[in-house]
Amino acid sequence: MTHPYRSHTCGALTSAEVGETVRLSGWVHRKRDHGGVLFVDLRDHYGLTQVVCDGDSAAFGTLDSLRLESVVTIEGTVKARTEATVNPNLSTGAIEVYARAATVLSKAEELPMPVAGEQEYPEDIRLRYRFLDLRRETLHANIVKRTRIIRDIRNRMEDIGFTEYSTPILTASSPEGARDFLVPSRIHAGKFYALPQAPQQYKQLLMVAGFDRYFQIAPCFRDEDPRADRLPGEFYQLDLEMSFVTQEEIWETMEPVIQGVFAQFAGDKPVTPAGSFRRIPHAQSMLDYGSDKPDLRNPLIIKDVTAHFEGSGFGIFAGIVGNGGTIRAIPAPGAGAGSRKFFDEMNNWARGEGFSGLGYINIKDGVPGGPIAKNHGDEQTAALIAALGLGPNDGVFFAAGKEEQAAKLAGLARTRVGEQLDLIDKDRFELAWIVDFPFFEWDEENKKVDFAHNPFSMPQGGMEALAGQDPLSIKAFQYDLVCNGFEIASGSIRNQHPDLMVAAFEKVGLSQQDVEDRFGGLYRAFQYGAPPHGGMAAGIDRIVMLLCGAQNLREITLFPMNQRAEDLLMAAPSPAEPKQLRELHLRVVEPQKQGA
Numbered sequence: 270m271t272h273p274y275r276s277h278t279c280g281a282l283t284s285a286e287v288g289e290t291v292r293l294s295g296w297v298h299r300k301r302d303h304g305g306v307l308f309v310d311l312r313d314h315y316g317l318t319q320v321v322c323d324g325d326s327a328a329f330g331t332l333d334s335l336r337l338e339s340v341v342t343i344e345g346t347v348k349a350r351t352e353a354t355v356n357p358n359l360s361t362g363a364i365e366v367y368a369r370a371a372t373v374l375s376k377a378e379e380l381p382m383p384v385a386g387e388q389e390y391p392e393d394i395r396l397r398y399r400f401l402d403l404r405r406e407t408l409h410a411n412i413v414k415r416t417r418i419i420r421d422i423r424n425r426m427e428d429i430g431f432t433e434y435s436t437p438i439l440t441a442s443s444p445e446g447a448r449d450f451l452v453p454s455r456i457h458a459g460k461f462y463a464l465p466q467a468p469q470q471y472k473q474l475l476m477v478a479g480f481d482r483y484f485q486i487a488p489c490f491r492d493e494d495p496r497a498d499r500l501p502g503e504f505y506q507l508d509l510e511m512s513f514v515t516q517e518e519i520w521e522t523m524e525p526v527i528q529g530v531f532a533q534f535a536g537d538k539p540v541t542p543a544g545s546f547r548r549i550p551h552a553q554s555m556l557d558y559g560s561d562k563p564d565l566r567n568p569l570i571i572k573d574v575t576a577h578f579e580g581s582g583f584g585i586f587a588g589i590v591g592n593g594g595t596i597r598a599i600p601a602p603g604a605g606a607g608s609r610k611f612f613d614e615m616n617n618w619a620r621g622e623g624f625s626g627l628g629y630i631n632i633k634d635g636v637p638g639g640p641i642a643k644n645h646g647d648e649q650t651a652a653l654i655a656a657l658g659l660g661p662n663d664g665v666f667f668a669a670g671k672e673e674q675a676a677k678l679a680g681l682a683r684t685r686v687g688e689q690l691d692l693i694d695k696d697r698f699e700l701a702w703i704v705d706f707p708f709f710e711w712d713e714e715n716k717k718v719d720f721a722h723n724p725f726s727m728p729q730g731g732m733e734a735l736a737g738q739d740p741l742s743i744k745a746f747q748y749d750l751v752c753n754g755f756e757i758a759s760g761s762i763r764n765q766h767p768d769l770m771v772a773a774f775e776k777v778g779l780s781q782q783d784v785e786d787r788f789g790g791l792y793r794a795f796q797y798g799a800p801p802h803g804g805m806a807a808g809i810d811r812i813v814m815l816l817c818g819a820q821n822l823r824e825i826t827l828f829p830m831n832q833r834a835e836d837l838l839m840a841a842p843s844p845a846e847p848k849q850l851r852e853l854h855l856r857v858v859e860p861q862k863q864g865a
Contacts (some may be wrong), residue, residue, distance in 0.1 A: 274342055274374075280316020284363045286347045286755050291366060293318055294342045294374065297335055297405065299385050299530050309368075310385075311343060314409075319356075319365040320345065326370035338377040338384055338401070344370045386540045392823075397837040399828055413819045414534065419486055421533055422507055427528045431484040431509060436471035438464060438488070442787075446563050448492035450502075458854040464490035467806060470726060472510040473763055477794040479772055484509040486809065500810065500822045501834035507758075510804035516746050516762050519803055520546070520599050520702060527750065527758070527807065534816045540698045547701040548752075554703050559597070559668075559680020561706075564754030565699040567687035571679045574598045574667070583644040586628070586669055595672045597679035598657055604664035605632040612639070612690070615666060618685060628667035630654070635661040638671055668680040684754070698815065700752045705729070708745040709776060719777050722747050725791070726761035727803075728773060735772045740793045750807065757812055760805025767795040 273292040282291065295313035300310075306380040309320040309332055311457050320343055322329050328343065335341065345368040356362030381397075382390050384404045397400045401477060403409060423433070442449045442463040449463040464470075467489050487508040493501060511519060521544075528543040547565070554561050557570050575596045578586040586596055604611055612629045619627035630642045632654065642650045666686065668678035687693045708728045710721035718740050728734050750758035764770050770792060771781045785792055813825045823829040830836050850856065 271558050279311050279313040279318045280360050282318060282347055282361045282364050282366070284298065284349060285803040287349045287364060289347050290344065291347055292342060292344050293320075293366065295340070296384075297332075297337050297339050297341060297377075300332070300337065301334075302333070309343075311341070311366075311738075312404075314358050318361045318694055319359075320368050321348075321365050322368040322371075326368055328368040331371040331373060332368065335373065336377045336379065338380060339373065340375040340377075342372040343368050344376060377832075392831065393837060394649075396823075396829070396831055398839045403827070408824060411813070411819060412827060414817055414824055415505045415809075415813045418530060418534055418816060419809060421530055422526070422809075423486065423530055426484045426507075426509070428527070429482075429522065431482040433479070433485055434475060434480065434483050435485060436465070436468040436475075436487065440465050440471075450490045450492050453853040453855055455852050455854075466491050467506070468508050469723070470788065470813065472508060472804060473765075473791060473802065474723065474794055476510055476512045476763075477797070478806060481512045482509075483804075487806075499537075500826060501830050501832075505808040505809040507809060509803070509806070511801060512802045514759075514801070514803055516704075516748060516803060519762075520548070520748070523750075523758075523807075524702070527812075528700065530812065531700070531752075531816065535698055538696050538698060541700040545801055548704050549701055550705045551703055551707065551744075552705070555676050555680075559676045559678070559683055560754075561703050561749065562751045562754060562756040563680075563701075563703075564684065564687075565751075566681060566691065566694045566697060566753060568692055569681055569687055570601055572598045572600075572657055574653060574656070577649065577656070578645070581644075581649065582646050583641050586641070586645075586667070589669045594670055595675040597668045597675050598653075599666045599668065599679055599682045599686055600657060600659060601629075601664035601666060601690060602660065602692070603662060604686075604690060605638075606662035612664060614668075615682070615685065615689075617667075619678060619682065620679075622681060624668075624674075625670075627678065628669065629664060630667075631664045632659060632661060641667065652668075669685045671791035698752055700750065703749045703751055704747075705744045706747040706749070707741065708743040708747075709740040711741060717778060720773075721745075723759070723761050724773065724777075725770075727764045728769075732766075732769055732772060735769070735776065740776050746803070748805075750805070752815060755811050755815065756808075757815070758805050758807035760803065762801070762803035765795055765799035765801060767792055770795065 272292065274292065276292045279295045293311055295311045296318060298310040298312040300307065300309050305324045307322040307329060309322065310317050311320050322332050337356040343366065345366040347364050348367055350363060350365055380401065382394050382401055384401055385407065387407055402860050403412065439452060447466055447486055449466065452462040452464065454460045454462060467487060468487050472483055485508045487506055488503055489506055490503050493499065502563060511522070515847050524543040524546055528540055531540040551561055554563055556573060559571050573595065575590055578590050578596050581587040590596065597798040602684050609631060612631050615629065616627045629639055630650070631638045635648050637654065645653070657665060666682050668675045668679070707721045708726065709718050722745060726745040728747060730738065735741050746762035748760055749756050764773060771784050774784050810822050810825065814822055819825050828836065828838060835841070
């Protein structure tokens with residue numbers, strides 16, 4: 270025992286070490302005094318060991334006086350636990366260490382939050398004292414699992430011929446659909462770098478430069494509002510690009526990687542087999558599921574029933590249809606057998622989500638009920654029920670309005686009904702590709718056509734489509750990978766022709782000069798021999814969140830910000846010193862107070 274702190278870790282001792290003298294170091298996790306015999310759970314990164322100390326031991330006074338989370342070194346003898354006290358849930362559960370000596374390495378003050386146990390605690394406290402929060406068992410295990418998942422991804426990518434290259438962090442602004450984080454230049458007054466929203470242009474330039482099968486675990490930065498599946502500030506993605514490929518080859522290449530990672534870390538939960546990922550056109554996904562990231566564990570399929578309400582006796586829906594609106598039906602199997610309360614609660618829920626409401630028909634013992642059935646007419650209602658394949662005790666909800674609004678409500682209602690009726694199989698991972706995304710969309714706020722997804726993608730039909738089709742009808746070689754209601758990857762075949770690039774940007778109001786000014790590197794590169802290329806980026810954080818069974822990205826991230834994009838531990842963002850601002854040629858203009 271020559272090491273000053275430990276001969277073993279707190280997760281290493283087994284029955285094989287019984288009788289040995291050992292030295293352990295760690296944190297005092299729990300203490301229990303059983304009538305003059307002190308039990309101390311000693312914890313380190315590797316596990317936990319029970320230490321026993323009686324009143325005759327020289328260590329008793331030291332250990333008895335310590336607060337929880339103090340750091341100590343303990344010397345003692347390994348003894349076997351009695352059969353009745355063996356803890357099968359601990360790797361060290363067959364033994365305990367009888368302490369002979371204890372040395373305090375660091376005393377802990379009174380804790381602002383508990384470490385032992387998994388009880389809920391206010392988020393601001395957890396983030397301000399993240400170094401304590403990270404000692405908690407579940408969060409600590411999630412972070413370790415995250416590193417293992419990333420290592421597994423790297424190994425799988427290298428095994429199939431990809432090479433990791435690092436791309437710059439200080440770069441130029443890029444149109445990825447979010448605000449950039451800007452970094453002022455000290456040397457070039459009044460000019461700014463941007464932190465990359467993604468390595469999109471660089472990885473395409475790598476393909477033009479003659480590299481193939483690039484990947485990177487890339488940090489990305491977006492000044493976005495936070496939500497449960499997206500942290501403010503920075504996130505990480507598996508970024509990759511390939512030359513001389515079709516989108517089908519990208520899918521065939523990456524399905525075994527993603528499926529393999531999920532299968533490796535999913536425990537006993539089944540995962541969609543590689544080669545069996547469904548490929549669902551975007552338009553079909555929006556119709557069937559009301560979402561471009563559907564949870565396919567939910568068996569409910571949305572139906573368009575607009576035609577059933579043309580000239581209907583149910584005036585509200587007839588009016589919506591007459592004004593060009595849409596009616597979508599969401600089945601609720603077995604719901605009609607219960608009380609009307611469920612239907613009323615769903616309607617109230619829809620109003621709480623900002624919609625005007627959610628119509629319904631409840632069928633009880635074969636008899637349709639509710640205002641829609643009453644006013645729509647017996648024959649028409651029977652035809653509607655038959656078309657939807659509803660049973661004698663089923664229900665159905667209706668989302669009505671403009672197509673986009675009706676699709677959104679229907680998608681949310683499909684999820685809500687699936688959850689409320691316990692229809693979702695939560696013990697599996699269902700993966701699928703959403704394909705054929707629209708290239709352009711209508712920006713209602715600015716009254717103009719804009720890119721719907723990645724502006725560097727190849728439009729289906731190429732220059733001919735850009736020249737002759739309604740922009741809103743053009744599809745792109747773009748695809749997302751979805752899992753259990755989350756988008757976990759997004760990619761496309763890229764546009765590698767400079768004239769096609771200019772033509773695409775002209776559709777959103779940018780000129781050739783704008784393209785040269787904003788994307789000069791990529792535009793010039795395409796004029797010197799660019800191979801057909803494509804790729805994708807998979808969200809590391811979301812994949813880890815799913816595999817850890819976490820409900821929030823903060824539960825799988827080391828030092829996240831809060832909902833206001835503040836790092837409470839490091840007190841960031843913080844004001845700059847006047848000297849720093851002068852060096853950067855900046856002056857802070859305080860926002861004008863409301864009412865001033």
